[in-house]
Amino acid sequence: MKYDSDIDLLVDFPAETLGDAWNFAETACWDHGLDPDLMPYSWCKPAFLDHIAHRPTCGGISDARWFEIDAAVAATVRHFMGASKIFAQVPGAEAPEDRYLVEMGFMGAMLAGQTFLEAALVRILDLNGEEAPTGARWHADLIQRAAHPVGDRPAILGPAAARAADQTRRFRSISAHAYDAFDHTQAVAAVRSAALLGAILPSEIARFRQATDP
């Protein structure tokens, strides 16, 4: 638990007493100097309830933030694999209008993939009580951090995944800042890395989770 952690509570009561239970829990948290984050049990998604169901009530529960991390990883894979498919259409897009649509679509998908990858890594750092890099080079620093152990935290990404993430990170800079400078050579290298990440990222994250939050 961190210095700024709130207290996450699911409130599972009959509908007619849910409001009173909610008020009781909220007031009790405040009385103890805690910031409550309450949620009715009935509002939760089935996948999250499955996650919670295997844990005892009041204690010993694994961190629910893996739910958002898994979603970010899935979005990373979807966008990077989508970018690979769009890039395959570049040779056939000969008309300037077609070329524009394909190139912009490709760069947008690459940007989205990298954004979700970074979101997943930042959430994993937060899960481990580790503050994310800041400053102008934070995109590059985040990949480097993820590639190395810090304290008793193992590396999040293995060497191959980290190299690929750094390659897509370089292309992200182009996608975000140089809309008129589509560089086919750099795009070829980036799309290979995107496809590799799409294939291995879920198992990389699963390996890290098994090691740190089995």
Place this chain on the structure above:
Amino acid sequence: MQRVVTLTERKSLEAVRRQAAVRALEPILAAYARDHDGRFLLYGSSARG
């Protein structure tokens, strides 16, 4: 000269205070749930201690 409490120390002390508060809160919530036919599920970092 007064000793300076570093930011890290302040954070650590507050984390310990919050952990203790959660432990004190658990039996209160459990008693209410028992009396009102419901349950509270604690999850996230506050459940791990």
